[in-house]
Amino acid sequence: MNCGSSSVKLAVVDPVTGERSLSCLGERLGSPEAVAHLTTAAGRRTVPLAAGSHREALEQLLAEVLAADLPPLTGVGHRVVQGGSRFRASVRVDDAVLAEVLELAALAPLHNPANAAGIEAARAVLGDLPHVAVFDTAFHQTMPERAYRYAVPTRWYEEFGVRRYGMHGTSHRFVSGRAAELLASQGRDPATLRLVVAHLGNGCSATAVLGGRSVDTTMGLTPLEGLVMGTRSGDVDPAVLDLVSSRTGEDVHELVRQLNSASGLQALSGLTNDVRELSAAAESGHAGAALALDVFTYRAAKHVAGLTVALGGLDALVLTGGIGENAAGVRSGLLTRLRHLGLEEDAAANADHGRGGDPAGRITVAGDGPLALVVPTDEELLIARDTVELVAS
Numbered sequence: 336m337n338c339g340s341s342s343v344k345l346a347v348v349d350p351v352t353g354e355r356s357l358s359c360l361g362e363r364l365g366s367p368e369a370v371a372h373l374t375t376a377a378g379r380r381t382v383p384l385a386a387g388s389h390r391e392a393l394e395q396l397l398a399e400v401l402a403a404d405l406p407p408l409t410g411v412g413h414r415v416v417q418g419g420s421r422f423r424a425s426v427r428v429d430d431a432v433l434a435e436v437l438e439l440a441a442l443a444p445l446h447n448p449a450n451a452a453g454i455e456a457a458r459a460v461l462g463d464l465p466h467v468a469v470f471d472t473a474f475h476q477t478m479p480e481r482a483y484r485y486a487v488p489t490r491w492y493e494e495f496g497v498r499r500y501g502m503h504g505t506s507h508r509f510v511s512g513r514a515a516e517l518l519a520s521q522g523r524d525p526a527t528l529r530l531v532v533a534h535l536g537n538g539c540s541a542t543a544v545l546g547g548r549s550v551d552t553t554m555g556l557t558p559l560e561g562l563v564m565g566t567r568s569g570d571v572d573p574a575v576l577d578l579v580s581s582r583t584g585e586d587v588h589e590l591v592r593q594l595n596s597a598s599g600l601q602a603l604s605g606l607t608n609d610v611r612e613l614s615a616a617a618e619s620g621h622a623g624a625a626l627a628l629d630v631f632t633y634r635a636a637k638h639v640a641g642l643t644v645a646l647g648g649l650d651a652l653v654l655t656g657g658i659g660e661n662a663a664g665v666r667s668g669l670l671t672r673l674r675h676l677g678l679e680e681d682a683a684a685n686a687d688h689g690r691g692g693d694p695a696g697r698i699t700v701a702g703d704g705p706l707a708l709v710v711p712t713d714e715e716l717l718i719a720r721d722t723v724e725l726v727a728s
């Protein structure tokens with residue numbers, strides 16, 4: 336279960352096969368237009384949810400889910416965005432854990448309260464099942480201090496928790512684990528494997544993974560830092576806020592909102608945050624779309640190369656997320672900019688999204704140098720696996 340402030344994504348997942356017996360998207364929760372879309376083997380149906388609070392809508396949605404023909408449920412895994420320095424792995428939810436998730440809302444005011452609301456509603460409806468919290472930040476708790484500290488006044492770190500936490504940890508953990516498995520079958524030792532995983536979706540981040548552990552990542556205190564994203568700026572000079580505020584009179588809170596929701600590919604292109612549309616527009620000569628993709632690719636390549644410092648080299652670049660898995664043009668641009676690291680695109684394999692020949696999803700030519708792979712992510716499956724593992728123990 337992945338509960339946001341006005342939407343929720345939920346799936347019933349077989350932790351062994353990854354098969355979904357149900358998936359559900361709830362939208363506009365807490366408004367009169369609240370609605371749930373449910374997909375099962377029986378087909379897809381849309382159910383309006385009675386007007387009421389966010390919590391009431393969630394409980395009604397869960398009741399709709401339970402009314403479907405489902406296999407017996409083992410537990411409920413909840414995605415939680417911010418686990419701070421406290422949570423290094425997934426945990427069984429009890430009242431103390433729930434209270435800590437809410438306390439950590441100080442670091443993630445947009446996300447943790449919604450995640451906690453989802454946990455509360457699910458515990459109310461599914462109180463007889465064990466609940467597990469899976470944190471987006473947990474995988475990055477292995478970063479060394481040199482990677483997670485900002486060079487800012489120490490009081491900010493000690494009293495306010497201002498440091499780099501990193502996000503998308505569930506995806507980076509799943510994809511790096513899968514890549515290590517695939518490469519092990521080609522003779523590479525997982526214990527020493529040096530991977531950069533680039534998760535390129537609406538949100539984008541890249542992580543350096545050494546022997547299965549995250550050693551650096553591009554997102555920071557919040558998901559705003561690092562790569563250019565759909566509507567997020569990624570890295571900017573913080574002094575920008577001072578300048579714009581002095582000109583427009585808008586406060587920092589409002590400007591950070593604009594860096595999250597009105598920036599990125601959307602702002603640069605003046606068109607859309609959708610890479611499919613941007614690629615088509617760039618091809619037909621839209622200058623803004625071409626610029627947006629160029630900045631996106633350049634920034635991603637620069638960060639990938641930067642992360643090799645944390646690894647002391649590179650064995651494989653692993654691409655995932657909606658863009659990483661499907662946008663051959665973006666991947667090609669990225670590999671072209673990283674040729675000096677020894678990455679040499681295999682154009683046919685890339686056009687095929689790595690699905691054609693090599694079982695590891697390779698999109699670079701065979702040789703002694705590093706590889707690039709396309710490995711589809713599956714955060715829901717990892718959440719399901721963690722849940723079952725914790726329930727069993």
Ligand code: ADP
Pocket residue numbers: 535536537538565608609610611612656657658661662663
């Ligand atoms: P989220 O981060 O919300 O989970 P996704 O991982 O689904 O998002 O990624 C969404 C991005 O992937 C969008 O920019 C979308 O345009 C891009 N994308 C999805 N399919 C394709 C495709 N076939 N070709 C190019 N881009 C694609």
